[in-house]
Amino acid sequence: MHQAPADPTIGELSEGEILARIAARTGRAASAIVGPGDDAAVVAALSGSVVATTDTLVHGPDFRLAWSSGYDLGWKAAAVNLADVAAMGARPTALLVALAMPNDTRVSFVEALADGLRDACDALAPGCAVVGGDLTVSATLTVAVTALGDLEGRQAVLRSGAREGDVVAVAGELGVAARGLSVLFDRFRDASGSPVPVDPARLGAGEADILRGQLRPSPPIGLGPMAATAGAHAMMDVSDGLGLDARRMADASDVTIDLMAATLGPDVVSAIEGGEDHALLATFADDVLPPGFRAIGRVVARGEAPLLVDGRPYAGPGGWDPYRDWDSVSG
Amino acid sequence: MHQAPADPTIGELSEGEILARIAARTGRAASAIVGPGDDAAVVAALSGSVVATTDTLVHGPDFRLAWSSGYDLGWKAAAVNLADVAAMGARPTALLVALAMPNDTRVSFVEALADGLRDACDALAPGCAVVGGDLTVSATLTVAVTALGDLEGRQAVLRSGAREGDVVAVAGELGVAARGLSVLFDRFRDASGSPVPVDPARLGAGEADILRGQLRPSPPIGLGPMAATAGAHAMMDVSDGLGLDARRMADASDVTIDLMAATLGPDVVSAIEGGEDHALLATFADDVLPPGFRAIGRVVARGEAPLLVDGRPYAGPGGWDPYRDWDSVSG
Numbered sequence: 001m002h003q004a005p006a007d008p009t010i011g012e013l014s015e016g017e018i019l020a021r022i023a024a025r026t027g028r029a030a031s032a033i034v035g036p037g038d039d040a041a042v043v044a045a046l047s048g049s050v051v052a053t054t055d056t057l058v059h060g061p062d063f064r065l066a067w068s069s070g071y072d073l074g075w076k077a078a079a080v081n082l083a084d085v086a087a088m089g090a091r092p093t094a095l096l097v098a099l100a101m102p103n104d105t106r107v108s109f110v111e112a113l114a115d116g117l118r119d120a121c122d123a124l125a126p127g128c129a130v131v132g133g134d135l136t137v138s139a140t141l142t143v144a145v146t147a148l149g150d151l152e153g154r155q156a157v158l159r160s161g162a163r164e165g166d167v168v169a170v171a172g173e174l175g176v177a178a179r180g181l182s183v184l185f186d187r188f189r190d191a192s193g194s195p196v197p198v199d200p201a202r203l204g205a206g207e208a209d210i211l212r213g214q215l216r217p218s219p220p221i222g223l224g225p226m227a228a229t230a231g232a233h234a235m236m237d238v239s240d241g242l243g244l245d246a247r248r249m250a251d252a253s254d255v256t257i258d259l260m261a262a263t264l265g266p267d268v269v270s271a272i273e274g275g276e277d278h279a280l281l282a283t284f285a286d287d288v289l290p291p292g293f294r295a296i297g298r299v300v301a302r303g304e305a306p307l308l309v310d311g312r313p314y315a316g317p318g319g320w321d322p323y324r325d326w327d328s329v330s331g
Numbered sequence: 332m333h334q335a336p337a338d339p340t341i342g343e344l345s346e347g348e349i350l351a352r353i354a355a356r357t358g359r360a361a362s363a364i365v366g367p368g369d370d371a372a373v374v375a376a377l378s379g380s381v382v383a384t385t386d387t388l389v390h391g392p393d394f395r396l397a398w399s400s401g402y403d404l405g406w407k408a409a410a411v412n413l414a415d416v417a418a419m420g421a422r423p424t425a426l427l428v429a430l431a432m433p434n435d436t437r438v439s440f441v442e443a444l445a446d447g448l449r450d451a452c453d454a455l456a457p458g459c460a461v462v463g464g465d466l467t468v469s470a471t472l473t474v475a476v477t478a479l480g481d482l483e484g485r486q487a488v489l490r491s492g493a494r495e496g497d498v499v500a501v502a503g504e505l506g507v508a509a510r511g512l513s514v515l516f517d518r519f520r521d522a523s524g525s526p527v528p529v530d531p532a533r534l535g536a537g538e539a540d541i542l543r544g545q546l547r548p549s550p551p552i553g554l555g556p557m558a559a560t561a562g563a564h565a566m567m568d569v570s571d572g573l574g575l576d577a578r579r580m581a582d583a584s585d586v587t588i589d590l591m592a593a594t595l596g597p598d599v600v601s602a603i604e605g606g607e608d609h610a611l612l613a614t615f616a617d618d619v620l621p622p623g624f625r626a627i628g629r630v631v632a633r634g635e636a637p638l639l640v641d642g643r644p645y646a647g648p649g650g651w652d653p654y655r656d657w658d659s660v661s662g
Contacts, residue, residue, distance in 0.1 A: 037583075040416055088369065
């Protein structure tokens with residue numbers, strides 16, 4: 001009889017066998033009426049609408065396998081999508097995961113990825129889980145996640161709702177993920193610039209947490225629905241950097257946003273220009289903010305510049321655009 | 332002032348500029364409460380649940396650019412996902428599209444892809460449209476689509492519901508897409524085996540239609556909800572070949588499916604083994620089938636073999652498994 005290798009590649013198993021191994025690890029969504037295994041999933045949407053978003057991680061521009069484990073990758077792919085649902089004021093209910101992987105990918109890697117998806121849901125959005133997905137062969141490892149959510153009767157909070165006089169507030173980290181990426185790029189590449197695995201012995205004080213912010217971000221998903229309940233006028237997640245995303249909110253709302261540098265921590269440039277933390281950026285009419293949010297600025301009348309810092313136009317780059325900044329290194 | 336090239340690559344434009352060009356072409360979903368442009372879309376789900384599925388097309392295993400235009404690719408990516416929604420008995424309401432593309436992809440290609448997505452929705456599932464998406468840079472062109480749908484109060488029709496005595500029926504083509512793939516592989520490759528563009532002058536009678544079945548399939552999406560209303564016991568779409576998918580239905584339902592070869596057209600092997608038509612396979616208690624469905628067999632008590640043809644176990648391969656059959660040719 002055929003003896004299965006201890007850790008086969010996905011090319012050695014059928015699609016059905018791989019899907020069964022993933023489904024055994026990802027748990028069940030509380031809202032799932034029909035879970036994985038049919039043509040499609042059916043998810044409860046009791047309030048009569050569904051929030052839906054999709055975001056993809058691609059090997060090369062979005063992660064390097066020398067730095068990210070399968071678990072990290074699954075966690076991050078879940079977290080970035082959960083944040084987009086939360087930023088509408090919705091509670092995440094379900095994930096769909098499209099995996100495109102080289103044939104020589106180890107099944108243990110795929111299983112770790114499934115564990116990361118599950119644990120991110122359990123930690124950040126309890127009740128949410130994978131309800132379906134798709135497997136494809138590809139030369140480039142790609143994880144495309146779609147997240148669904150329920151507004152539970154709340155109005156969706158758009159990025160276009162900021163009003164003059166609003167307090168600008170944020171919940172979650174700013175700049176930590178970018179500092180983590182700097183640690184990786186500056187210290188864990190070889191002479192040719194290729195990524196090499198992180199050696200924990202070479203990390204300074206606090207750097208393990210900073211790296212975790214990059215590889216396994218934990219945005220405050222539960223605060224999205226709370227902000228909506230508290231009457232947030234506008235909300236979005238900070239995926240490409242506070243500067244760029246605050247400009248987007250200002251443009252969508254036809255206002256100017258004035259940030260206070262003193263509220264942005266010791267490393268103001270990282271806080272404004274660093275992406276990938278997926279903090280929640282929101283505006284509120286009231287100075288009394290919901291728990292977890294801190295004031296970082298004020299909405300003012302639309303001026304020439306969409307973004308000010310301490311009343312002056314911010315001259316630095318606004319954030320990270322994957323189409324402009326990709327350096328094409330994989331590894 | 333900077334003069335934009337007539338047909339720039341996506342590397343020459345910002346993510347926002349590309350998204351605006353796509354959004355200008357994809358129309359608006361009738362069910363969209365919040366459409367593209369925010370962190371997530373909001374789609375009506377009036378009956379209190381949402382059907383959701385995801386399926387990915389990857390350059391190489393799933394399509395070749397010498398054979399598929401951007402328009403073909405958009406059409407097919409929509410069609411295969413709409414079929415999964417229809418196979419649950421639901422009406423498709425919205426698509427989310429995650430595009431991962433090489434930096435040198437022409438914007439005209441992306442625009443044609445958007446046109447194909449829109450036209451497939453308009454033709455196959457009126458009211459459905461793209462409500463959101465994601466753009467990423469990748470070495471491998473990848474189109475991951477998530478489709479949402481509404482059961483409108485109907486019960487979801489699962490693949491596990493077939494009962495002994497049911498009529499097995501199908502709506503849509505069987506084997507046409509596979510014959511189209513054969514035309515491409517047999518006649519439109521160069522001496523080294525690489526795909527070359529189709530020369531219409533070299534197509535025989537009817538072959539243009541057969542190619543269209545492969546490159547731009549038109550599954551009978553509207554018949555999915557009709558089958559559910561008519562009381563279908565089980566339903567799924569035939570994506571990997573009738574043989575393999577009927578076996579899956581038989582296994583999920585713990586029955587055996589007995590197909591009648593005489594109902595499968597002149598090319599029985601193509602009909603049983605050819606994938607990618609996305610016909611709807613369903614079982615009904617009654618011999619009176621809903622319009623558009625034709626009887627192709629009978630559900631019998633579970634025997635040793637899940638699949639029979641004319642009462643005898645079918646010996647041929649059951650269909651197409653992308654993990655086993657990928658030949659790694661791109662082009």
